[in-house]
Amino acid sequence: EPEVTQTPSHQVTQMGQEVILRCVPISNHLYFYWYRQILGQKVEFLVSFYNNEISEKSEIFDDQFSVERPDGSNFTLKIRSTKLEDSAMYFCASSPGTGNSGANVLTFGAGSRLTVL
């Protein structure tokens, strides 16, 4: 069964450092997402991406965050200058489409745990 893969599974970084989290979505999916989950609790929407541009973003997704799909397969989340409160599990997800056809049924990766010291 197709799956979304994320790397690294765990990253430890110093406050102020840049971090790049990588995701390989399912190959025929068109919509890509990043969510984060702090301490196994609420899953928070960060950003959605379609047709090589951001389609929606939350208030969490400020100027220190960016996303990119550099080569048609990878989908990356960059945090430019990490803060302590960025420590969380970051989940990538992909979907075949919106509307009745795909109805945004998301397939999630296993997550990347980011620890900021």
Added chain:
Amino acid sequence: AQSVAQPEDQVNVAEGNPLTVKCTYSVSGNPYLFWYVQYPNRGLQFLLKYITGDNLVKGSYGFEAEFNKSQTSFHLKKPSALVSDSALYFCAVSRAGDDKIIFGKGTRLHILP
């Protein structure tokens, strides 16, 4: 803006008994509603969705959910709980056709053997 409320942090049910996990939502326009399950150290897995049509939708692992427009609810149910159903359950909503999907805070389901 859409939002989801899961009023229970944890639900405890004896194995073999019926279970219900509650969810209410708020969205302008027609809602798309979803349930996902998360097992320890895993990503979220899709269980079922409501888009249109029958208010009772059936999903994976014997779960079902009932859409109630007047009460803006989408409670998750299962007639007979299994210990293996113990996990964290998330309700989610999007406005029809929108990309953004908002998740509730999650309800931990604990099935007692």
